[in-house]
Amino acid sequence: MMCGAVRRSLVSVSERPNVVLIHGHDVGRFLSxxxxxxVPSPNLDAFAGGAxxxxxxxxxxxxxxPxxxxxxxxxxxxxxxLMGLAHDGWRYRHSVRTMPEVLSExxxxxxxxxxxxxxxxPTVVGFDEVRGMGFLPRALPVAEEAAAWLRRRRDDDAQFLLTVGMWEAHRPWRAEDYEFADPATVEVPAFLPDNEHTREDLAGFYGAIRQFDQAVGHVLRAVDEFCDPASTMVIVTTDHGAAFPRAKGTLYDPGVEVALVVRPPSSWRAGPARVTSMVSHLDILPTLVEAAGGEARPEWEGRSLVGDLRGEAGPAERELYLEKTYHDGYDPIRAxxxxxxKLIRNFADGPRLTLAKDLEESPTRRGMGDAHLASRPALELYDLLTDPAELTDLADDPGHQEVVAGLxxxxxxxxxxxxxxxxxGSxxxxxxxxxxxDAQPDLAGQTG
Structure with missing residues (x-):
């Protein structure tokens, strides 16, 4: 029996897939x-081979x-x-519709x-059903609950969107929680210093990713067991860049790059592929709505990726806009x-890198010196072709002033x-x- 067979509709089953959306935390693109x-992520590697x-x-x-x-x-x-963290009081604007609210329509x-x-x-963001109410849901228990949810619904004909959110690989990474990698075997990215402190940090990070990958693998096996591949789309992504200095909390690529692997329904007859054109998280909702037979809304800023998933080439040229306003403190940046x-505009004075508390207390911070405390410039420009690590700022270079002005x-x-x-202004x-x-109305005659 298919998982969530489509009800009567003008759109065929192949055009209205069930959706399983799995998202990780602070992972970036640190996957094999x-x-x-x-990076120990064999389950996701195998999944990507068919997606x-x-x-x-x-x-x-x-x-x-954000x-x-x-x-x-x-x-x-x-x-x-949502220009800052939800637990700091930031809320959606009144007119905003969330993915579950839109797909419910x-x-x-x-x-x-x-x-x-x-x-x-979590009950107010539009889901019909919320399972696992904890603020810190660890990956393996979440995977167990997601698999159980899919098992219970295998004979249900209602179309569904299931989103599965995992805490990993958010800091802290404790040895009692994760199987650390050998520091000698980790790959140190170009934007971090290669020393014992960074390698110690990456070893813990790899351990958290290993557990994230195990949990994702458990969910993927449940999808394959309880859902019909002809009518099920599976999306695996991460929220933003990894929790390291010059990554999370910055608009450099390591701060905003995400994993995105999508397995479309097998009825689409789209083989595995690699897409190199730039895409954005802004594209996911338009994609799901088109797949459901709906039309894009004018307020959406992204584009549908249905064509990309069917093997059609995306646009050769595109620009993406990036932003930061609040985290631990006020840090207004646009790019x-x-x-x-990439052109980055810093709207307030401050150090070149503002480190969140978890990064300030990290092993990597102990071994990186204090060069990041120098004053930041108002503008930064990086040539991503010749300098993918964004280490050479060209904003003041005479030969790039036309590029600066245009961007x-x-x-x-x-x-x-x-x-x-x-x-x-600020x-x-x-x-x-x-x-x-959210208060209930007072009882009749109640004054306080």
Whole structure:
């Protein structure tokens, strides 16, 4: 019996797939299927071998809540409202519709198992069903619950969206929780110093990824056992870049690059492939709605990837816009990325790198010195073709002033078109949350 056979519709089963969306935390693209061959992620490697791998996928932001807000709404963080962390009071704007809310309009039953980071209360972000209410849902228990959910629904004819959120590989990485890698075998990326401190840190990170991969493998096996591959789409992604200095919390590529591996329904007859064109988390919601037989909404900022999944070439040229406003503190940054260049505009004075608390306390920080505490420039420009690690700032180079001016103009036009509040000056924190927002009405005659 197929998992969630489609109900009567003008759209065929092959065009209205069930969707299993698995997302990891602070992983970036540190997976073997994305070229990090030393990272222990065999289950995802095997899955990618039969799927479409997007080699240049990006989040809109380098932080948990803002990044996920774009994945689940198709809109940039300053547009949807989540410019900082949900537990710091940031909330969606009134008119914003989330992925489960939109797919519910197309007849989908929607469920969340495990982590979400859009609101302190997971029951208010639009899912019909929420399983696993903890704020820190570890990967293996989440995978068990997701597999059980799929098992229970194998004879149910309702179309579904199941999102499976896992805590890994968020810090801390403790030896009692994870099987660490041998520090001598890890691959140190070019943006980090290669020393014993970084290798110690990466060894723990690899251990957390190993557990994430085991959990994803458990969910994937349940999908294969309880769902019909002809009518099931599986998406595996990560929220933003890895939790290392010069990655998470920055608009350099290591802060916003994400894994994205999609296995479309087998009825689409699309073979495994690698897509090298730039794509964004903003593209996921338009993709799912097109697959469900719906049409894109004008407020969505991304494009559908259905064509890419069917083997059609995506656009050769595209620009992506990236942003950071709040994390531990106020850090307003905007950027535009093309295939060749990235321009970063820093809207406030500060150090070159602002490290979140978990990064400041990391082993890597102990071995990286203090060069990152130097003052940041107002503008940064990087040639991603010749300098993929973004180590050479060309913003003041006389030979690149035309590039700087062109990209700065594009960035300002986008900020204007999307009514970015940063154009009006410093952005304040949201008002303090109140329990009265969700309060029940008083009893008759009750005055306090």
């Amino acid at each position: 299927c994305h070229g990090r061959t030393a 479409v791998v997007f080699d240049n996928a990006f989040s809109t932001a380098p932080l948990c809540t 990044a996920r807000s774009s994945l689940f709404t198709g809109r940039s963080p300053h547009v949807n409202g 197309h007849g989908y039953h929607t469920a969340l198992v495990g982590l979400q980071h859009e609101h302190p209360d 535009v990325r093309t295939q060749r260049y 700065r103009g594009r960035l300002e036009r986008w900020m204007t078109a999307t009514a970015d509040p940063l154009l009006d 952005i304040g924190r949201p008002a303090a949350s109140s329990r009265l927002v």
